[in-house]
Amino acid sequence: MTEYTVEFVGTGETVQVEDTDTILSRCLDEGIAQEYSCRVGMCLACTAEIIEGEVTQPAARGLTEEEKENYALTCMARPQSDLKLDRGKYPPSIEDEVGVDASADGEVTADD
Ligand code: FES
Secondary structure, three states, X not given: OOEEEEEEXXXXXXXXXXXXXXXXHHHHHHOOOXXXXXXXXXXXXXXXXXXXXXXXXXXXXXXXXXXXXXXXXOOOOEEOOOEEEEEOOOOHHHHHHHOOOOOOOOOOOOOO
16 A cells, blocks of 8 residues: 545645545545535546645546546546645536636636
């Protein structure tokens, strides 16, 4: 077993996660407010963008193979290195589906 440091950008929270544990389970153990719902890799509520590092998540059925390179389902993802994650960021295909403008990054512009 190897233990890695997972850092959440924005909040600066960190949690130590063994490569046999999911990121979500360690967050819940440590009282870190990571969103989740199904815990079986389908709902995407627990999604985070991978800013740095690598995870393994073969059971993350809610993401395409391409999306798995840049996004982690924290309920399924196990670290393979130290990580920096940005919570609440979703793949563009999901943003399009729910009508969120991924490029706006929450900012309101004159066109809005
Ligand atoms: S909690 Fe549903 S995909 Fe992770």
